[in-house]
Amino acid sequence: MKRSFGEQFSRLRKEKKFTQERIAELLGVSPQAVSKWENDLSYPDIELLVDIAELLDTSIDDLLGAKKTEVAIVPEAERKSVDELFLRLIVNSSDGDKVRINVPVSLLIAGLELGVEPQITMNHDALKSIDFKQLINMIEKGVIGKLLEVESSDGDIVEIFVE
């Protein structure tokens, strides 16, 4: 599923640890404008996209959500450490609720080893039986990208990414 500009911008800004005020200052716009972009209430001027992409160390394609999040297997020599990888769980419910869970993979591994068994409670059998240990196995073998996308009968959408 394609992310909106606002979602993408907000995620990348937070990853770079910029506050809305700071990035507004760097781009020469008001913090209110940044807030509107993040809520998809308005969009930046086209000339600003290059500056935004540079500041957030990304491409304009990625900013606009055009980057494909297909599954890929990263060769061992190019793999990031598990501290740098995140398991992102995105839930968009049919009634408009949005849940975003962003867990560092190393923390998830330590939690699973401790005996914690994360469960997604939703009206869909496939989600009840997600084996997080199996997901970790895949990640350790270099699999990244969108690992799962499920749409429940009542329209809720769950996506799991490794980035």
Added chain:
Amino acid sequence: MKIIIDTEEKKLNLRIPTFLVKRKLVIKWILSKSKVEIDKTKLKKFISVFKRIRKKHKNLEIISVKSSDGEIVRILL
């Protein structure tokens, strides 16, 4: 660790001292409530990973919930 709750009526910004989250006793208590059997070595490893991750990604937003009526709950590391 921060928990931010933003509703139409109230805005709560709860700061939980990290030393509490990192305490073995506190984690043991939390896990005992979920009936998880605890292995001391694994608990030690979990705490050390937690400390490392927090140092590396301070203020990382681990959970964000936006309800359709505009209520927001965020948990930051």
